[in-house]
Amino acid sequence: MEHKYEKYCHNCGAVIDKMAEICPKCGVRQPINQVPPPVVSMNLNPHWLITVLLCGFLGVFGAHRFYNEHYGTAVLQLLTGGGLGIWYIIDFIMIITGNFRDKNGNYIKMN
Ligand SMILES: [Zn+2]
Known part of the structure; x- marks a missing residue:
């Protein structure tokens, strides 16, 4: 108690x-008195998180671009193996740093 x-x-x-x-x-x-450890509350944007995971695991198939409905470039990535394995890495960095855009042209932020 x-x-x-x-x-x-x-x-x-x-008492x-x-x-x-x-x-x-x-x-x-x-x-x-022990100070309780700070609660790590990231409050990650689930849309951002899914985009990161898709790019990280399925980026060579353009999955993160399909997910964000960039269908033209998604197909292009799919056909080129994620832009020869370079393009999707750049996308990954863009997503991590919050510079990747969703279908409406808005940046997808981490939180
Ligand atoms: Zn006592």
Whole structure:
């Protein structure tokens, strides 16, 4: 059980103020309050994530361009093996850096 403004004494288990440095009951100094580790919240844009994954795994087939409905260049990539393996790498970097556009011409951002 974790109370919002209370904690249990490290030594005797008495309920004491959360900010207390020394237990009023047994007089034992409390360990320094541990700061909880920062929660890594990326809030990734799922559209961006899918585009990254498609490009990373199926980029040689132009999958990320099909997904974003760039059909002309998608077919071109499909026929050329992702632009001889260079073009899709460039696309991948563009996607990672947020410079790849969706079907509406808007940049696809990471979050
Ligand atoms: Zn105590």
